[in-house]
Amino acid sequence: MINVAIDGPAGAGKSTIARTAAQALGYIYVDTGALYRAVGVYSLRRGFDTKNADTVAGTLSDICVELKFIGGVQHVFLNGEDVSEEIRTPEASMAASDVSAVPAVRQFLFDLQRNIAKQNDCIMDGRDIGTVVLPQAEVKIFLTASPEARAMRRYRELQAKGAADTFEEVLADLKQRDYNDSHRAVAPLKPAEDSILVDTTELNLEESVKKVIAVIQERITD
Numbered sequence: 001m002i003n004v005a006i007d008g009p010a011g012a013g014k015s016t017i018a019r020t021a022a023q024a025l026g027y028i029y030v031d032t033g034a035l036y037r038a039v040g041v042y043s044l045r046r047g048f049d050t051k052n053a054d055t056v057a058g059t060l061s062d063i064c065v066e067l068k069f070i071g072g073v074q075h076v077f078l079n080g081e082d083v084s085e086e087i088r089t090p091e092a093s094m095a096a097s098d099v100s101a102v103p104a105v106r107q108f109l110f111d112l113q114r115n116i117a118k119q120n121d122c123i124m125d126g127r128d129i130g131t132v133v134l135p136q137a138e139v140k141i142f143l144t145a146s147p148e149a150r151a152m153r154r155y156r157e158l159q160a161k162g163a164a165d166t167f168e169e170v171l172a173d174l175k176q177r178d179y180n181d182s183h184r185a186v187a188p189l190k191p192a193e194d195s196i197l198v199d200t201t202e203l204n205l206e207e208s209v210k211k212v213i214a215v216i217q218e219r220i221t222d
């Protein structure tokens, strides 16, 4: 199986770029952030403090998270319910960032991610795919862009959905999540030593996809 790991900060365009590249190459696309978001949504629904590691870890025995690929599109299920829409709110983003710092949560989601990669040619995106989940991946890409460019993309996405968040709020949220994701003790966001850096600040979507596909093809035909 060919495994491609794409890591990077929030809003670098990972999911859109990885999904499009996966389609072009005939691989499945696995968005691992959705798993952390589903765990976060569970805590939010129950009214738990997502920053309390003990509380969050204590919920795991009540949770079943599954990924299903319906018509090639990933859906995430929380205790049998499709929560693919609900996990996309700004509250769910922050809750996901909180719960992803809990070691028991990372452990809980580890096998699920590994098993998908074992059984499929895939592009898997996240924060620790090249460093922790798939250290043997054939290709590792670290995809990034400036905070302002990333916040502007998120802001436009939210606006298109009719959300009222201002650009300043989106930028502040994103910087907070960058800080959380790269300073946590377990599996912090950082490039794998053998990853290839792709900076999309100055690239549009089409150019970014082209670049990522070129990097993958170059590596797998070596």
Ligand code: DC
Residues within 6 Å of the ligand: 010, 011, 032, 033, 034, 036, 037, 093, 096, 097, 098, 100, 101, 125, 126, 127, 128, 129, 177, 181
């Ligand atoms: O990629 P995303 O925005 O959907 O990720 C949501 C949160 O989950 C993000 O703040 C960091 C965390 N995450 C992680 O810690 N490890 C991953 N492999 C994927 C996401």
